[in-house]
Amino acid sequence: xxxxxxxxxxxxxxxxxxxxxxxxxxxxxxxxxxxxxxxxxxxxxxxxxxxxxxxxxxxxxxxxxxxxxxxxxxxxxxxxxxxxxxxxxxxxxxxxxxxxxxxxxxxxxxxxxxxxxxxxxxxxxxxxxxxxxxxxxxxxxxxxxxxxxxxxxxxxxxxxxxxxxxxxxxxxxxxxxxxxxxxxxxxxxxxxxxxxxxxxxxxxxxxxxxxxxxxxxxxxxxxxxxxxxxxxxxxxxxxxxxxxxxxxxxxxxxxxxxxxxxxxxxxxxxxxxxxxxxxxxxxxxxxxxxxxxxxxxxxxxxxxxxxxxxxxxxxxx
Amino acid sequence: xxxxxxxxxxxxxxxxxxxxxxxxxxxxxxxxxxxxxxxxxxxxxxxxxxxxxxxxxxxxxxxxxxxxxxxxxxxxxxxxxxxxxxxxxxxxxxxxxxxxxxxxxxxxxxxxxxxxxxxxxxxxxxxxxxxxxxxxxxxxxxxxxxxxxxxxxxxxxxxxxxxxxxxxxxxxxxxxxxxxxxxxxxxxxxxxxxxxxxxxxxxxxxxxxxxxxxxxxxxxxxxxxxxxxxxxxxxxxxxxxxxxxxxxxxxxxxxxxxxxxxxxxxxxxxxxxxxxxxxxxxxxxxxxxxxxxxxxxxxxxxxxxxxxxxxxxxxxxxxxxxxxxxxxxxxxxxxxxxxxxxxxxxxxxxxxxxxxxxxxxxxxxxxxxxxxxxxxxxxxxxxxxxxxxxxxxxxxxxxxxxxxxxxxxxxxxxxxxxxxxxxxxxxxxxxxxxxxxxxxxxxxxxxxxxxxxxxxxxxxxxxxxxxxxxxxxxxxxxxxxxxxxxxxxxxxxxxxxxxxxxxxxxxxxxxxxxxxxxxxxxxxxxxxxxxxxxxxxxxxxxxxxxxxxxxxxxxxxxxxxxxxxxxxxxxxxxxxxxxxxxxxxxxxxxxxxxxxxxxxxxxxxxxxxxxxxxxxxxxxx
Numbered sequence: 001x002x003x004x005x006x007x008x009x010x011x012x013x014x015x016x017x018x019x020x021x022x023x024x025x026x027x028x029x030x031x032x033x034x035x036x037x038x039x040x041x042x043x044x045x046x047x048x049x050x051x052x053x054x055x056x057x058x059x060x061x062x063x064x065x066x067x068x069x070x071x072x073x074x075x076x077x078x079x080x081x082x083x084x085x086x087x088x089x090x091x092x093x094x095x096x097x098x099x100x101x102x103x104x105x106x107x108x109x110x111x112x113x114x115x116x117x118x119x120x121x122x123x124x125x126x127x128x129x130x131x132x133x134x135x136x137x138x139x140x141x142x143x144x145x146x147x148x149x150x151x152x153x154x155x156x157x158x159x160x161x162x163x164x165x166x167x168x169x170x171x172x173x174x175x176x177x178x179x180x181x182x183x184x185x186x187x188x189x190x191x192x193x194x195x196x197x198x199x200x201x202x203x204x205x206x207x208x209x210x211x212x213x214x215x216x217x218x219x220x221x222x223x224x225x226x227x228x229x230x231x232x233x234x235x236x237x238x239x240x241x242x243x244x245x246x247x248x249x250x251x252x253x254x255x256x257x258x259x260x261x262x263x264x265x266x267x268x269x270x271x272x273x274x275x276x277x278x279x280x281x282x283x284x285x286x287x288x289x290x291x292x293x294x295x296x297x298x299x300x301x302x303x304x305x306x307x308x309x310x311x312x313x314x315x316x317x
Numbered sequence: 318x319x320x321x322x323x324x325x326x327x328x329x330x331x332x333x334x335x336x337x338x339x340x341x342x343x344x345x346x347x348x349x350x351x352x353x354x355x356x357x358x359x360x361x362x363x364x365x366x367x368x369x370x371x372x373x374x375x376x377x378x379x380x381x382x383x384x385x386x387x388x389x390x391x392x393x394x395x396x397x398x399x400x401x402x403x404x405x406x407x408x409x410x411x412x413x414x415x416x417x418x419x420x421x422x423x424x425x426x427x428x429x430x431x432x433x434x435x436x437x438x439x440x441x442x443x444x445x446x447x448x449x450x451x452x453x454x455x456x457x458x459x460x461x462x463x464x465x466x467x468x469x470x471x472x473x474x475x476x477x478x479x480x481x482x483x484x485x486x487x488x489x490x491x492x493x494x495x496x497x498x499x500x501x502x503x504x505x506x507x508x509x510x511x512x513x514x515x516x517x518x519x520x521x522x523x524x525x526x527x528x529x530x531x532x533x534x535x536x537x538x539x540x541x542x543x544x545x546x547x548x549x550x551x552x553x554x555x556x557x558x559x560x561x562x563x564x565x566x567x568x569x570x571x572x573x574x575x576x577x578x579x580x581x582x583x584x585x586x587x588x589x590x591x592x593x594x595x596x597x598x599x600x601x602x603x604x605x606x607x608x609x610x611x612x613x614x615x616x617x618x619x620x621x622x623x624x625x626x627x628x629x630x631x632x633x634x635x636x637x638x639x640x641x642x643x644x645x646x647x648x649x650x651x652x653x654x655x656x657x658x659x660x661x662x663x664x665x666x667x668x669x670x671x672x673x674x675x676x677x678x679x680x681x682x683x684x685x686x687x688x689x690x691x692x693x694x695x696x697x698x699x700x701x702x703x704x705x706x707x708x709x710x711x712x713x714x715x716x717x718x719x720x721x722x723x724x725x726x727x728x729x730x731x732x733x734x735x736x737x738x739x740x741x742x743x744x745x746x747x748x749x750x751x752x753x754x755x756x757x758x759x760x761x762x763x764x765x766x767x768x769x770x771x772x773x774x775x776x777x778x779x780x781x782x783x784x785x786x787x788x789x790x791x792x793x794x795x796x797x798x799x800x801x802x803x804x805x806x807x808x809x810x811x812x813x814x815x816x817x818x819x820x821x822x823x824x825x826x827x828x829x830x831x832x833x834x835x836x837x838x839x840x841x842x843x844x845x846x847x848x849x850x851x852x853x854x855x856x857x858x859x860x861x862x863x864x865x866x867x868x869x870x871x872x873x874x875x876x877x878x879x880x881x882x883x884x885x886x887x888x889x890x891x892x893x894x895x896x897x898x899x900x901x902x903x904x905x906x907x908x909x910x911x912x913x914x915x916x917x918x919x920x921x922x923x924x925x926x927x928x929x930x931x932x933x934x935x936x937x938x
Contacts, residue, residue, distance in 0.1 A: 031821045035438075048459075054438075093438075094355040094547045095568050103568050114331050117324060159600075167604050174605040175596060177570060180332065264596045266570040279817055 001307060008300045012293065019292040020067065020285065027276075027284050028059050034090040034279040054090060056281075066285055086286035091278040097286035104268035105290065107177060108260070111267055112253030114187040116245070119194035119252075124241065126195075127202020131237070132229055134207055142199055149196025158189040158262035175264035186263040190256050194248055198241050205237025212236075235309070242309060246302030250295050344573065344592035346916075346934050348613040349602040352569050352595030356550035358523040359432040362440040364836075365615075370520035372574055372591070372929040375559040377406055377425070377502075378518035382920040382931060384735065385840060387514040391420060391524065391558065392502075401509030401876060402449075408500040413579040414526050415562040422496040424524035424558075430488055431530070432521060435459045436542040441521045444838070447513075449493035449505040457491070458484055465541040477536045481543060511878055512841040519839060526556045560586045560930035569595055574929065587918055587933035606910055612934050613919070614910040615927075617668065620788060622908055623719035625668045632657075632664035650921060655914025667912050670720060674924040675836035675905040676728055676845070679797065681829070683898050684859045688827035694777055695829055699757035701897040704830070705743050706750035707804035708797065714903050717796045718789055722903035727893050728835070728845045730904045733923040737842050737882050740890035742901060747804040754805055761806050768806045778808045782822060782831040785813045790832045793902075797830075823857040831857075833899055840924065842885040843869070849892055849899075860898035865891050 034056065055062040066087060068074040075083040086097035130142035165185060166174045172185050209215060210233050218228040260270040268287065275283035351365045358370050371379070377395075378387035389395070392406040412420040429448070432439045433455050446452040465472070465480055493505025506513070516522065533549035536542070549555060552563045560582070561574035574591040576583065594611070596602035599618045606614055617625070633640060636657045643653035654666050681695040681704070694700050710724035725731065726742020754760070759768040759776055768776045781798060783790040791813065798809040814822060822828050837844040848855040850866055865888055872884040893901055907925055918931035 031818050033817070033820070052462075088547060092354055092568070093360055094357060094550045096547060100568050103570075110331060113327055117327055117331065120324065162601070162604065167608055170608065174608045175598075175601045176594065261598050262601060264594075264598060264601050266568065270597065271569065277815075 001304070004303065005300065008296070008303075012296050015296055016289060016292045020289060021063075023288045024059075024063055024285060027279070027281055028062075030279055034281050054088075054282075062281070066282065070286065070289055086289070087282040089275075089280055089283045091275065091280035091283065097283050100271055100283060101268060101286060101290055104266060104271050107265060108267035108269055109253045111183065111186055111190060111260070111265060112249065112251075112256075114183060115190035115252050116194060116249050118187060118191035119198055119248075120241075120245070122191070123195040123198025124202050124238070127199040128206055128229065128234065128237075130199065131203040131206025132210070132225070134203075139203070142203065146196040146199050149192040149199075152192070154189055154193075154256060154258035155262050157192055158186070158259055161185050161189055162262065177265050182265075186259050186265050189263070190252060190259045194252060197244065197248070201240045201244060202237060205240055206233055209233035209237045239306075239310060242306060243302065246299050247295075250298040253298075254291050254294060344590040345588035346591045346613075346929075346932055347594065347611050348591070348615055348932075349594050349596050349606070349611055350615040352597075353566075353572060353593070356555065356563065356566070357545070357547075358520055358525065359428060359437055359439045359441075361521055367520040368615075368927055368929065369572070369574075369593070370523055371559070371926075372561045373555075373557040373559050373563060374520070374523035375412070375580075376518055376520065376523045377408075378514050379928070380518050380924075380926050382918075382928070383922065385920070385922045385924045385926060386735070387518045387840075390518070391425075395514075401511075402506045404504045404506070404513060406502040406504070408502065409581055410500060411581045412558060413581065414556040414558050415577040415579055416526075416556045417579050418526070418528075418556075419499075420524065420558045421499045421527075422502040423499070424527055425502050425522075426494050426496055427527050427530060428523060428525045429494055430492075431525065431545075433458075433488075433492065434484075434543065435462065436544065439521070441519075444516065444519070444521060447506055447508075447510055447516075449507050450491035451493075454488055454491045457487055462541055472539050472541070474536070474538045477538045477541045480541045481536050508873055509876060511881065512839055512843075515840040524558060526558075529554065529556060560928075561591065564590070569597070571595070586930045588929075591929055591932075603910065612911060612916050613932070615907075617908040617910050622668070625665065626670050626720060626908070628660075628663055628665045629668040629670070632660045632666050635661075635664070651913040651917075651919070655912075667910055669909040669911070670906050671909060671921055671925060672723060672730065672733075672923045673836070673905040673907040674730055674733055675834065676725055676730055676901050677722070677903050677905050678728070678833040678835070678899045678901045679793075680831055680833040680858050680899040681897070682826055682831075682858060683861065684826050687829070688825055691777065693829070694759075697757050698896050699753050700759070702743065702895075703750045703753035703757065703805060704801060705897045705900045706746045706753065707801055708900055708902070709745045709800060710902050711745070713793060713796055717792045718903075720906055720908075722906050724903045725901045727889055728899075728901050729842050729889060730837075730923055733837070734840055734842060736878070738886065739842070740886060740894055742893040743897070750804055766806055767808065776807045777829075778810050780810055780812060780829040782812050782814065782819065782828040784819045784832060785815050793832070826857075826859065833857075834905070836905070837924075842882070842889065843872075846885060846888055846892070858898040860892075860896065862891065862896060865896070 035051065035054070051057050055065045069085040069087060072083045074085070075081070084098070086101070089095045089097050089100060092100070126142045126145070130139040133139055162174065162185065165171045173182050176182055206229070210229065215228050215232050218232050219225065223231070254269065257269045257273045259265070260267040271283065272287045274280070275287065350368075351363070353366050353369050354363050355361055355366055356369065356373070358374060361367055361370055375390045377390060377392040379390035380386065381388050391408060391412050393409045395404060395406045397404050406422075408420060408422050408425075414420060429445055431437050432442055432445050433451050435455060435458055442455060446455070461480060461484065465476075470476070495503045497503060510516070529549060530545060533546040533554070534543055535546070537544055552565050555563055557563065557577060558580075560577060560580050562577045563572075564575040565571065565573040572593040572595075576586050576589045580586065596605065599616070602611070602614050603617060603619055605611055639657055640653045643656050644650065648656065651669075657666065660666050681701050682693060683696060684693055685696045687693045714720065714722045714724055723731070726744065727739035729737065729739045731739060754768060758770050761767060762769045762773065770776075779801065781794055783794045794811050794813075798811060801807055802809050819831075823831060835845060835848065846869060847853055849858075849860055850856060850869060851861040851863070852866075868884055868888045868891070872881050872888065875881040875884060892898060909919065911919070915935050915937060917933050917935055919927060
C-alpha cells in the first residue's frame with residue numbers, strides 16, 4: 001500500500017508534465033491572438049510591446065518561462081519571489097491565475113462534492129430498491145428516472161429547476177453564489193446524471209449479488225432478504241460504483257461548465273471554458289496543471305479506498 | 318457500512334464551506350452587466366470597464382446627461398492658448414482621494430505617463446499620441462527596453478533602476494505634460510484638437526494616486542520593465558477620486574461600490590451602495606429580473622429579445638396617445654411610460670431599445686489580390702457600389718434582426734455629434750446596382766442568370782465571412798446572400814468562423830465580404846473616419862485612398878469648426894457614397910431592461926454614457 005502511494009506520487013510530476021506539454025502545443029497552435037479584444041486593435045508598436053510583455057513572442061520562451069514559474073523552479077533559483085506563480089491572466093489583466101483558481105476552485109469543489117453526495121445517496125438507495133425487486137413498479141420507475149437523468153443535458157434540467165423552483169415558486173434564490181440556499185439547485189442539477197449512472201450500476205450489482213452462492217447461503221441460514229441484502233450483497237454491489245466514483249468526482253469537482261453557467265455560479269469550470277474560448281494561455285495552462293494534479297490524486301484516493309472497502313483487493317497490483 | 322463515515326464527514330465540510338461564502342449584503346442599486354475586465358484606468362477598453370471607471374474616478378471632464386457635452390469634473394476651469402495647442406487645466410482645490418489625501422495635477426501626469434509606457438501595454442496608448450512628444454517617447458522607451466534586453470552585461474537591479482531614471486528624464490524632456498504647481502496641469506498638443514475636452518472625459522485619462530502606484534510598482538531587473546502588481550486594483554488598495562470607492566470585487570461574482578465620503582460633489586450621488594452582478598447567461602439575468610431584486614439589466618442579449626421588443630411596441634402603440642401627450646408636456650420617455658396604465662397580457666414596458674454610439678456594417682476586401690492570389694473583383698469601387706445598392710436595409714432590420722434598428726447610410730450615427738450632419742449614403746436601388754455592375758464589365762452574357770466578364774468568365778463565387786455564435790450575423794449573412802444573388806446574379810458562399818479566427822482572416826485579407834461594426838470613442842466624426850485611413854491598424858479592408866487620407870489631414874489642421882465638419886462630411890461621403898469600402902447597415906441598438914418610474918438617471922443620449930452615480934431607485938408607491 002505504501003509502495004503504491006509512493007510510486008504514484010513519483011509518477012505524478014511526469015504525468016502532469018506530459019499533460020502540460022500536450023495542452024500547450026494544442027493551445028499554442030490555435031490561431032488567434034490572446035491579447036486581442038473585441039472591436040479594435042492597438043497600434044503595431046503597442047501590440048509588439050504587449051506580446052513581449054507576456055512572452056508571447058516565441059512558444060519556447062513562453063513554455064519554459066511559464067513552467068519554471070509555475071513549478072516553483074524560478075522561485076528556488078531566486079528569479080521569482082512567488083513559489084507557484086501561474087502568472088497574470090492574459091484575458092483578465094487584473095487577476096492572477098492563482099487568484100482566479102483559488103477563488104473558483106473551492107466553489108466548483110463544493111458544488112461537485114455536494115452533487116456527488118446527493119448522487120451517491122439517491123443513486124445507491126434507488127439502485128438497491130430497484131435491484132431487489134427487478135420488474136416491480138419501483139424498478140420501472142427507477143429505470144425511467146435513470147434514462148431521463150442520463151440523457152437530459154444539464155442546461156435543460158438546470159433551466160427547468162430554475163423556472164419551476166426559483167422563478168415560479170420562489171423556493172430558492174435565482175442564480176449567484178453565497179450560502180446553502182444558492183447551492184441547492186445547482187447541486188441537484190449537477191447530481192442528476194451521476195445519480196442515474198450510480199443507480200444503474202447499483203441495480204445491476206444487486207441483481208447479480210442476490211443470486212450468488214454466499215447470499216443464497218445467508219438466506220438459507222434464515223436471514224431475511226433485507227438483512228442479507230444489506231450485510232452481504234450491498235458491499236460487493238458497491239464496488240463498481242466505487243471505481244466509477246473516482247473519475248466521476250473529479251469531473252464533478254473540476255466544474256461543470258453548463259451548470260455553472262446556467263446558475264451563474266462563479267466556479268472554475270466556467271472560467272476554464274471562457275479561457276479556452278478567449279485563448280487565455282496562462283489561465284488555460286494554470287487550470288490544466290491544477291486539474292491534472294487533482295485527477296491523479298483522485299484516482300490514487302479511489303485505489304486506496306478500494307483496498308479499504310475490500311482488503312482482498314491488491315490495489316498495488 | 319464503511320462508506321457512511323466519509324460521506325457524513327463530507328456533508329459537514331460542505332455545510333461549513335457554504336456557510337462561510339459571503340454575500341455582498343444589501344445595496345441601494347443592483348444591476349446586471351458584463352463583468353469588468355480591469356479596474357486599472359489606463360488599461361481599459363471595454364464599455365463596462367469605462368462605466369465602472371467613471372463611477373470610481375473623476376476625469377478632468379464629465380459628460381452632461383442631456384447633451385453629452387463635456388463639463389468640468391476634476392478640473393474647475395481651463396484655458397486654451399491662441400494657437401489652440403496649449404491647454405491649461407486648474408484642478409479643483411477641494412477634490413480629494415477616497416483616503417482623504419488631496420488630488421493633484423501630478424496624479425494626472427503620472428496616469429498619462431503610464432498610458433504612454435509600453436510596459437503598461439495599454440490599448441489606448443494611441444489616444445495620447447496627440448500630445449506633443451508622446452509618440453516619440455513611447456517609441457524611445459520601446460527601443461530602450463529592446464536595447465536593454467539585448468545588452469551583454471548582467472541585468473542587475475541597479476541597471477534597471479538607472480534605465481528607469483533615464484526614462485523619467487526623457488519623459489520630462491520630450492512630452493508636453495507639465496505641472497507648474499500642485500493644481501495646474503499644462504498640456505501641449507502636436508496640433509489643435511477641438512474635441513480635446515471630450516477626450517478628457519474618457520475614463521482612460523482618469524488620474525491615479527501616486528503613492529499607491531509607487532507602492533505596487535516594481536522594476537524587473539531582467540527586462541528593465543516597470544510592472545504594477547494587479548493587486549493594486551483590489552478593494553482596500555485602490556483609492557478613487559470620484560463618486561464611489563471599491564468596496565468588494567470578486568472575479569465574475571460581484572462588484573460592490575460604496576459612496577466616497579471625500580468626493581467633492583458627494584451630495585449629488587444618487588445611490589450609496591451599488592452592486593453589479595455579472596450574470597454570464599443573459600437568460601438567467603432576465604429571469605432573475607422577473608423574480609425581483611434587480612433594478613437594471615444593462616444589456617439584454619437573449620435570443621428572444623426581439624419578441625420582448627414586440628411586446629414593448631404593442632404596449633407603446635396601445636398607449637400612443639397618452640405617451641405623446643405626456644411627452645408634449647415635457648416628460649421624458651421613461652416618465653411618460655411610467656405614467657401609463659399597467660401593461661396587459663403580452664405587453665410590457667420595461668424593455669428599452671435605445672440607439673447606441675455604433676454602426677453595424679459589412680465590409681469589402683479592397684486589396685487588389687485575394688489571399689489565394691486570384692484577382693479581387695471587389696478592388697473595383699463600381700462592384701462595391703453595386704453590392705451596396707442591392708441591399709434592402711429596412712427589410713433587414715424589420716424582418717431579419719427584427720430589432721427595427723434605425724437604418725443608416727453613413728458611418729457616424731445620426732444625431733450623435735452636435736453640429737455634424739453626415740452624408741445620406743447610397744439607397745436601395747436594384748436597377749442602379751445592376752447598372753453599376755455592368756459598367757464594371759459584369760453582365761449576364763449567356764442568359765444563365767449569372768454575370769460574366771467580357772471573356773465569358775463568371776463572377777467569382779463571393780466568399781461572405783461572419784462570426785459563429787451570433788445569431789444576428791448568421792441571419793444577416795443568409796439574407797444578404799439572397800439579396801445579392803437575386804439582384805446581381807452572383808453566386809455566394811457563406812463561411813462562419815469563431816471570433817479569434819475571424820480576426821485572423823480579416824487581418825490576412827482572407828475574405829471578400831465580412832461582417833463589421835464600430836463603436837465610437839469620443840464625440841467627433843474622426844472617431845469613425847480614422848479607422849478607414851490607409852495606415853490605420855484597424856483598416857482590415859485595406860482601403861487605400863490618398864485623397865481621403867489627405868482630407869483627414871487637412872481637416873485636422875482646420876481651425877474653423879464649421880469648415881472642419883464640412884471637410885469631414887466630404888471625407889465620410891467619399892466612404893459611403895463613392896468608394897464604399899464598407900456598407901453601413903444600421904445604428905446599433907442597446908437593449909436595457911428596467912421598470913420605468915422605478916429607476917431614474919439613465920441618459921438616453923445616443924452615446925449612452927451612463928454615470929452610475931446619477932442612477933437612483935425610486936420608492937414604489
